[in-house]
Amino acid sequence: MALAALAAPLLSPYQPAQIDAGSILCAPSSAHFLGTDSLGRDVLSRLIYGARISLSVGIIAVGISTLLGVVFGSLSGFYGGSVDAFIMRCVDVMLCFPAFFLILAAVAFLDSSIFNIMIIIGLTSWMGPARLVRAEIMALKEREFVEAARASGAGNLRIIVRHILPNACGPLLVNATLAVAGAILLESGLSFLGLGVQPPVPSWGNMLTEAKATLGVAWWITVFPGGAIFLAIIGFNFIAEGIRKELG
Amino acid sequence: MLSVRNVNKDFTLSGGVLGIRSGIVAALRGVSFDVRKGETFALIGESGSGKTTLARIIARLTPPTSGEVIFDKIGVDSFRKDVQIVFQNPYASLNPRMRAGEIIAEPLLINRLVKKTSLREKVVSLLRLVEMPPETAERLPSQFSGGQRQRICIARALATSPKFLILDEPLSSLDLTIQARMLDMLMALKERLGMTYLFITHNLCLVKRVAGRVAVMKDGRVVEQGETARVFSAPEHPYTKGLIAVASGRT
Numbered sequence: 001m002a003l004a005a006l007a008a009p010l011l012s013p014y015q016p017a018q019i020d021a022g023s024i025l026c027a028p029s030s031a032h033f034l035g036t037d038s039l040g041r042d043v044l045s046r047l048i049y050g051a052r053i054s055l056s057v058g059i060i061a062v063g064i065s066t067l068l069g070v071v072f073g074s075l076s077g078f079y080g081g082s083v084d085a086f087i088m089r090c091v092d093v094m095l096c097f098p099a100f101f102l103i104l105a106a107v108a109f110l111d112s113s114i115f116n117i118m119i120i121i122g123l124t125s126w127m128g129p130a131r132l133v134r135a136e137i138m139a140l141k142e143r144e145f146v147e148a149a150r151a152s153g154a155g156n157l158r159i160i161v162r163h164i165l166p167n168a169c170g171p172l173l174v175n176a177t178l179a180v181a182g183a184i185l186l187e188s189g190l191s192f193l194g195l196g197v198q199p200p201v202p203s204w205g206n207m208l209t210e211a212k213a214t215l216g217v218a219w220w221i222t223v224f225p226g227g228a229i230f231l232a233i234i235g236f237n238f239i240a241e242g243i244r245k246e247l248g
Numbered sequence: 249m250l251s252v253r254n255v256n257k258d259f260t261l262s263g264g265v266l267g268i269r270s271g272i273v274a275a276l277r278g279v280s281f282d283v284r285k286g287e288t289f290a291l292i293g294e295s296g297s298g299k300t301t302l303a304r305i306i307a308r309l310t311p312p313t314s315g316e317v318i319f320d321k322i323g324v325d326s327f328r329k330d331v332q333i334v335f336q337n338p339y340a341s342l343n344p345r346m347r348a349g350e351i352i353a354e355p356l357l358i359n360r361l362v363k364k365t366s367l368r369e370k371v372v373s374l375l376r377l378v379e380m381p382p383e384t385a386e387r388l389p390s391q392f393s394g395g396q397r398q399r400i401c402i403a404r405a406l407a408t409s410p411k412f413l414i415l416d417e418p419l420s421s422l423d424l425t426i427q428a429r430m431l432d433m434l435m436a437l438k439e440r441l442g443m444t445y446l447f448i449t450h451n452l453c454l455v456k457r458v459a460g461r462v463a464v465m466k467d468g469r470v471v472e473q474g475e476t477a478r479v480f481s482a483p484e485h486p487y488t489k490g491l492i493a494v495a496s497g498r499t
Contacts, residue, residue: 144341152355153328
């Protein structure tokens with residue numbers, strides 16, 4: 001799927017925004033493998049281009065949240081005491097708000113560009129990784145190899161970056177992979193409500209929105225983007241499961 | 249060279265919903281002794297007697313609650329270079345994600361002791377010092393046995409050419425044949441590099457073999473200290489007498 005997204009221009013039989021008035025709402029056929037939508041656009045092409053948007057939103061949003069999580073989690077776990085208490089209370093406060101509504105509110109104030117959506121999803125989902133990193137660091141900082149590094153004169157930054165984080169990255173990677181699936185779903189949900197990626201740029205979520213008007217007569221416009229979301233999420237879950245097993 | 253003066257260490261136990269103090273455990277109570285330059289000073293005592301806590305305080309990994317640890321001729325700036333520690337458990341004291349060479353090189357890089365170009369050479373010479381072949385620098389800790397890991401730990405501690413080495417039960421997790429070889433190696437290194445050892449152990453035979461003087465700890469106190477020969481031939485404190493009786497009965 002990721003390969004298809006990268007190779008989108010090569011694979012897509014048509015331009016994603018190309019309107020063909022002669023073939024509106026065509027059922028899947030040899031000319032249009034997955035049919036066309038209400039404006040005569042090729043569903044397969046839009047699906048492939050949509051993968052670019054949906055996957056990159058997912059991955060970049062998770063990149064932002066994991067980065068924030070690592071920074072806050074490290075500070076919290078390493079320094080403990082009042083720093084820890086403050087950051088963890090912030091996490092608790094953030095977790096009290098249902099993320100989806102927080103994002104809806106934020107999107108209402110800002111433009112709903114793809115870029116903003118990535119940032120907003122990232123900013124509202126760093127709490128999980130932060131807690132995870134904190135727990136890992138608290139366990140690791142008591143280990144003797146960390147003590148040995150300190151005895152050799154290593155500073156805090158070096159100890160965190162060289163000794164603690166590399167040993168904490170396994171669970172973090174599993175978490176991030178699962179989170180990508182969550183972010184894709186979130187983006188689809190937002191786009192479905194019309195607050196995410198704006199047409200005519202295709203994303204799997206807004207394809208569903210556009211399709212729902214013609215659901216009764218053209219099943220293929222709904223089923224394929226829906227199926228793509230389903231497959232992507234299952235895929236990321238399997239990858240996470242694989243990493244977890246690999247790490248024992 | 250080292251003077252430990254009236255060191256106390258309390259651990260606060262916190263618990264309950266609000267983390268209210270629920271008790272204080274005194275790990276060390278008024279510990280004092282001196283270590284002379286060039287000698288091997290042994291610290292013996294059973295598990296939980298505060299030996300490791302004391303080692304960590306001397307290595308400045310944790311502060312004492314009260315009292316002082318004074319090093320002669322070792323300044324604040326060079327402390328991390330001149331005082332090193334080897335821990336008991338070689339399985340926990342090497343970062344599992346770093347290669348042996350990187351582990352040994354780290355103190356050199358932190359203290360800026362060698363140029364990048366001669367780093368490799370220096371790591372190899374440290375490996376030779378602990379009788380490990382140069383190619384082991386590329387291996388991960390998981391590919392070594394316990395004894396080999398402890399050799400890597402010793403090489404790391406020696407990297408900064410320390411004057412004072414704290415050995416916190418360095419042999420107790422190794423099997424007997426390796427223990428004897430490692431002990432010989434450690435004592436040879438001490439002579440060759442002119443170091444002073446603080447040797448923490450619960451193995452009395454080992455103390456008799458290597459230590460000039462000894463301090464006996466029990467429940468956070470030093471109950472007896474003096475020349476090793478004197479302490480073993482004419483122990484004064486009942487705890488020391490018991491310890492020696494048990495040890496001689498066993499061997």
